[in-house]
Amino acid sequence: MGNCLCVKESIKVNGRRYLIREKLGEGGFSTVELIEDALTHKLYALKRITCHSQADQKVALAEVEYHNALRHANIVECIDSDLIGAPDLMGNRTSQVLIVLPYYRRGTLHDDLMRRQKAGTPIDEVVVLTMFRSICEGVQCFHTARPRPLAHKDIKTANILLQDDLTPCLMDLGSVSRARIEVNNSSEAQQLQDEAAERSSMPYRAPELFTVESHCNIDERTDIWSLGCLLYAMCFYKSPFEAVYERGDSVALAVISGIVKFPESHQYSQELLGLIKSLLRVKAEERPYIDWIIGTVDELINKSSGAV
Template sequence: MNTLGLSMILKMGCICTKEHLEINGKRYTVLERLGEGGFSCVDLVENTSNKKKYAVKRIVCHSADDEKITMDEIRYYTKLKHPNIIKLVDFYFTNSKEQTDPHATSEAFLVLPYYKRGTLHDYLTLRSFNRNYLNEKDVLRIFLDVCDAIKYLHDFAPDPIAHRDLKTANICLTEQTDPILMDLGSCAAAKVQVCGAQDAQKLQDLAAERCSMTYRAPELFHVESYCIIDQRVDIWSLGCVLYAMMYFKSPFDIVYEKGDSVNLAALSGTVSYPGETPFCEDMHELVRFCLKVDPSQRPFIDAVIEKAKEAMNKIEIVV
């Protein structure tokens, strides 16, 4: 990466003001805001030279801890190489002298590929308006590709990785509806040894901040004082993603929208299915297979892939 740094230039037009970013010598025009979260926002930008569009994730850091978390995210982007995991195009950290926010210590700009189809969440929301269900084969095709990305993380050497915030909004779709796993800011070592109430509370607080409630594994709602949390938190989230691909939203989104406790619903493990459904019982069984409340009874990713392939084989035989 060269040392030209990042400068932000406001260029006045006759009707509106357009923001420009210069990141490591490349100039981008900000076109629109794509999304905003508690820790960052994402803008659609266009490279002024080749007119190619990208997504720029901006992360404002208010402390040394924030900076470490952001650098960890960048490291995950740079070391993970898988066709179903998003790639980092470029990045830059501002320094304190470049800050316009007096409360910020620094700001990170991450240049990422732009997928104009949007996320799996966007895709499912559009289809939900007229109950346009995906067919079983397409559901399983997308699901197996997501599983392959998760397997890559869980098998990563020398230290396995858990995503910890797997959800439909963190899965982009290519023009061919191939899934691309994104937002690696929640990634962490797959296995965590919890030793005492202080450790438990720290992990529980982190999960509350970084892991979306309606896709969060039960063991992260109430972390026991002495336990091991492992990569099977992602398997629970996979079950929620699979259910969402079938019925447009996580089973616990439905609980949340009713105003009921997602925490209690997750701990009970009770998931309901519509009375009329285009999906076979094998699909529901695959969801149940992932949504085991007791993490020690929950399968690892290889078993999930095997079961999903069995379901796909049955569908292809019938077709």
């Protein structure tokens, strides 16, 4: 067939040339493409973030900074990054922040769950717990960050990449920000509510972020709610609030009600269901912190594995 690399579009990141193979995904202001190193032929994923203003660019560059600061086996690694151009609203010019990431051919946890749902092959409980523990370790890296704790703020199955051996990695750090926020007035409350609406997916969003009170404290337990939705999805394919979202009904009302129903027929233990319920407490102060979750998951793994 011959070599057709000469006709492929290419892009340079910090002087290193990559060939663009195909588009993998697209978001509001970003695209993800499969790229190939022109020298080594190794495959990577390239995230391109289009910035229309200096504020957009600052947020995109912060994503790179979070990648570099949060080095962990269960957080996707930033291999390289670059900034191209300069945004200018008056001149209708944009810049692009380029982030080179590892390529996970297995795709996301969402992809895997959709395949499993179609085939009717749920994940074994020990595997669910083992994968979930790894995800929690990645989240722990955010929550124990210095000088101040961070929160991911958009934990969901579509933001978990899977290695070939099912090792999960948190991705998309564009929603990351400081975890602990003191809200002192209605303006600050509205700003936080708007940010949550823009950055966090509704079926995984914590109750306190749907209607932010004008005097309150928000902390990293917004992520704990999302982890509860995620663990539910790992067992039953989708967030407990996904059906409400798909019907077009009020997710906010469903979330604030705190009613979580489990399928009548399933293979999971009451202890695992109890863990899900403990994470999906409507009042944030009743939710556990990440260290407690990891300890509890360890106990469940030992019990499920038959350890004494």
